[in-house]
Amino acid sequence: MAIFPPEPRMAGVTFKLQDVGASEGRFGGHGGAPSVWPDFLKGQADCPVRVLLVDDDAHIRLVIAQELMSDPRTLVVAQASSLREGRKAIKQHEFDVLLVDLHLGDGEGFELLDYMKTVRPSAEAVVISVMENDDEVLRAFERGATGYLGKNSWFGNYPQAVLQVHVDQPTRHESVEVDRLSDREKEVLRMVASGYTSAEIATNLLISGMTVNTHIRNIYRKLQVRTRAQAVRFASLRGLF
Incomplete structure (x- = not known):
């Protein structure tokens, strides 16, 4: 059974770190990583989850990038500081997860969610914002985001968030009848x-x-x-x- 830290709480959404259903003995430890990670999932040193980071705050972008790059399971493939640069990066780079600030200097991160689903439909997105806003959270989900993070409430766990949304992405062709509501x-x-x-x-x-x-x-x-x-x-x- 996979061992994860207690369920983290953050602005907007709580990411539930669930058992991924692997059998005992199939997990490889990662030095310095916050949890054990199954060796059959993407997120290994030789096959990390690729991240595109878009944020107009250079300091925040540096902190997040350092956290992601310090974990062997995640890899920052590109960074952008604006809506314009974000669109260009989405088009030019292959990635698995888009980590995007909602409020960019030249526009809203919501626009990149729409663009990403057109250009990179298989990628997942996590939006980040300085503060929680109910309408923003729901709007982000409706535009295709998988998660929502408060910038000031979850430092130190960005790799885990990226890995979790990548694992939790639903099977695109799975029948809705299989997964009923609780x-x-x-x-x-x-x-x-x-x-x-x-x-x-x-x-x-x-x-x-x-x-x-x-x-x-x-x-x-x-x-x-x-x-x-x-x-x-x-x-x-x-x-x-």
């Missing part, structure tokens, strides 16, 4: 359908807003939809609640 996800979806905001859902269910947003992300993934309206309609038609 009872809690159905409960959240019913409240979404009733017009509750994430904050209101959190208050009513006595859970954190970050947990609510994680449930919504999982609902989108399982139903293979990109907006709240699509999720509610699909679930209603399929009798999922």
